[in-house]
Amino acid sequence: MTDITTEKARIGAPSAQPFINGFTEEGESLSPLNAAESKSPLAGEAVKRHSHGGGVGVPDSSRAGRLTSYKLADFKPLTGMEEDWRFTPLKRLRGLHTEVLNGAAPSVSVTAPDSVRVETVGRDDSRIGSAAIPEDRVSANAWENFAEATVLTVPSEVQVDGEVSVLLTGQGTEASAQHVVIVAEKFSKSVVVLDHQGTAVVSENVEIVVEDGAQLTVISLQEWNDDAVHASSQQVKLGRDAKFKHIVVSLGGDLVRVTPSARFTAPGAEVELFGLYFADAGQHLEQRLFVDHAVANCKSNVLYKGALQGRNAHTVWVGDVLIRKEAEGTDTYEANRNLVLTDGARADSVPNLEIETGLIAGAGHASATGRFDDQHLFYLMARGIPEEVARRLVVRGFLHEIIQKINVPAIEERLTEAVERELAATNH
Amino acid sequence: MSTLEIKDLHVSIDTEQGTKEILKGVSLTIRTGETHAIMGPNGSGKSTLASTIAGHPRYNVTSGTITLDGEDVLAMSVDHRARAGLFLAMQYPVEVPGVSMTNFLRTAKTALDGEAPKLRTWTKDVKAAMAQLRIDADFTQRNVNEGFSGGEKKRVEILQLELFKPKFAILDETDSGLDVDALKVVSEGVNRAHAEGNMGTLLITHYTRILRYIKPDFVHVFVDGQVVEEGGPELADRLEDEGYDRYATGAGAATIAAASAAAQA
Structure with a gap:
């Protein structure tokens, strides 16, 4: 009885813990960025001059107006007040935004069937820049500094049995840059796993091209060591009737910031963006995604789920979905769910939906951040299940919804075990 | 043979307006093999009694006792109560996403x-x-109560x-929201469990309808957090004809309480 009463007392009560350093009770330090008189590089005139995505007439607050550039110099040094950096503790980026990224990049080891072409290429390769353009300073810094890129190509009409596994192993704490290009040619079908392990301080750009009629799943696993810092811009460009599934799983690392962007270039394409994160004490796990519905009749579905436990565990989810004027017939839904398991953790969740045409099939967004639900707990305990077992049952169930979308048994098993380990850590 | 004994139970909840007393001295004894029906109008505290026995944290027991053999x-945690042999069929079963x-x-x-x-x-x-409860086999693969109809x-x-x-x-109002067919199926299930001879049943209901299928040995009428009248199955029949109006609170309540006290004596 005492257990559940304690639980109850916490519900809705203000946390006894102090707020995370640098954050007010209301949240982040609010950015003056979008104020009309702002001279910041990411707003106002500067955007109009530099932007490759927006331009004149795009409101400063629109995601379409965000500065994109291959040149680091186009991005002003970060202050932490920028809209897209306001939740990130810059001090913990370990120089990814300020240093020349010339440390040893994580080593790349690819296991793939013979049908998949694996190449290591120089900066001048024609495929560099085929799907992505940096959307922030850290990404541009990697673009300017990467030495060589790994290019994976799934040839036309090839259906790959099993998954293509890319193991990226960190080489230490010197700030480094990484570049990966994945090309799924027409009507191919494949699954690629980016498996990030070890210790690294790395800014990574992943370019993904899904050509007409191709189906591609990319799973990005961040199971770094506790001291790793990882910023990853993962941008996909979709052709006609292309299908792309993206699953981001962030469990390990001191600071992990994944920014997936999906751009439709022809009608009939479909993206599913899923994510799972589990933040422990002190960890900062951030995900900011962008779905750009620039053409008609495309579909997007976004679901990110996160669990948090421990003091100063911090997760951030920002979902920008833009339905441009041309994108009639768009069908989109995005949702984020967070489960806060203990006091002292913080989940920020910001779904943004911009709609410039009313002629759409559907558009929705949802966000819910809850404590472990007392009603769930009561129901399970009323059936004799002890609190600790009930708690695990629910968290496992909560996260399993994402794990089961992976469809690669070995990885599902590995992640289920990883989640169990995270849960076991709650018990003391 | 087991006995569940509730003695002079007072229960309150915390509301924004302050503490509100819902149960105002309830006593009840149930033995293995017995079926007790608790009937009463909405808001009389029937469900509070059920939830309190199960240990829902929302309800604070201010005085009185509940003992099992x-x-x-009251000293047991929710799960401990269940393991001790108490089962609450909930009025609004909770959906537990992700748990099959x-x-x-x-x-x-x-x-x-x-x-x-x-x-x-x-x-x-x-x-x-x-199969006996006519639940589709594929329900086992679904998440607990998720997307289930009432x-x-x-x-x-x-x-x-x-x-x-x-x-x-x-x-707890297992019959509410059920059509006649479902009501029969559910009642049969309760009767099967009861027929094994090792169970006592506390049946909380607003309507007499379910009592056609599950025969109570005792009927207790609940009004405003108290048992105002007790009797055998015939009391249910009378309620069916007359409703709860005659227990309307106000001047009459004291009279009824006195009458019920006299009846018990």
Whole structure:
């Protein structure tokens, strides 16, 4: 009885813990960025001059107006007040935004069937820049500094049995840059796993091209060591009737910031963006995604789920979905769910939906951040299940919804075990 | 033979307006093999009694006792009460996303029995019980109560009742929201569990309808947090004809309480 009463007392009560350093009770330090008189590089005139995505007439607050550039110099040094950096503790980026990224990049080891072409290429390769353009300073810094890129190509009409596994192993704490290009040619079908392990301080750009009629799943696993810092811009460009599934799983690392962007270039394409994160004490796990519905009749579905436990565990989810004027017939839904398991953790969740045409099939967004639900707990305990077992049952169930979308048994098993380990850590 | 004894139970909840007393001295004794019906108008505290017995944290017991074979139920945690043999079929069963029925039933059974059920017989038992309650086999693959209709949720509560074999079952308005067919199926399930002879039943209901299928030995009428009248099954018939109007609170309440006290004496 005492257990559940304690639980109850916490519900809705203000946390006894102090707020995370640098954050007010209301949240982040609010950015003056979008104020009309702002001279910041990411707003106002500067955007109009530099932007490759927006331009004149795009409101400063629109995601379409965000500065994109291959040149680091186009991005002003970060202050932490920028809209897209306001939740990130810059001090913990370990120089990814300020240093020349010339440390040893994580080593790349690819296991793939013979049908998949694996190449290591120089900066001048024609495929560099085929799907992505940096959307922030850290990404541009990697673009300017990467030495060589790994290019994976799934040839036309090839259906790959099993998954293509890319193991990226960190080489230490010197700030480094990484570049990966994945090309799924027409009507191919494949699954690629980016498996990030070890210790690294790395800014990574992943370019993904899904050509007409191709189906591609990319799973990005961040199971770094506790001291790793990882910023990853993962941008996909979709052709006609292309299908792309993206699953981001962030469990390990001191600071992990994944920014997936999906751009439709022809009608009939479909993206599913899923994510799972589990933040422990002190960890900062951030995900900011962008779905750009620039053409008609495309579909997007976004679901990110996160669990948090421990003091100063911090997760951030920002979902920008833009339905441009041309994108009639768009069908989109995005949702984020967070489960806060203990006091002292913080989940920020910001779904943004911009709609410039009313002629759409559907558009929705949802966000819910809850404590472990007392009603769930009561129901399970009323059936004799002890609190600790009930708690695990629910968290496992909560996260399993994402794990089961992976469809690669070995990885599902590995992640289920990883989640169990995270849960076991709650018990003391 | 077990006894669930409730003595002079006072229960309150915390509201924004302050503490509100809901149960104002309830006494009730249920023995194995007995079926007690608790009837009363909305807001009379029937469900509060059910939830309090199960240990819902929202309800604060301010005085009185609940004992199961002499053991202090109020000192037990929610899960401990269930393992001691109390089962609450809930009025609004909770959806638990991500937890499959199969996993849930097996986990609960394991917790209740202190050991995992033998897989082969267990699967067979579950299947058979589901068939009798006309629950589709694919429900085992679905998440607990998720997307179930009101009637399906109630049937799944009774499924648990049959599988978990408690000493005392508290059915909190299990009949509400059921059509006649579902009501029959659910009642049959309760009767089957009861027929095994090791269970006492506390049946909480607003309507007399379910009492056509589940025969109570005792009927208690609840008004404003108190038992105002007690009797045998004939009392239910009378309620069916007359409704709860004659228990209307106000000047009459004292008279009724006095009459009921006299009847008990």
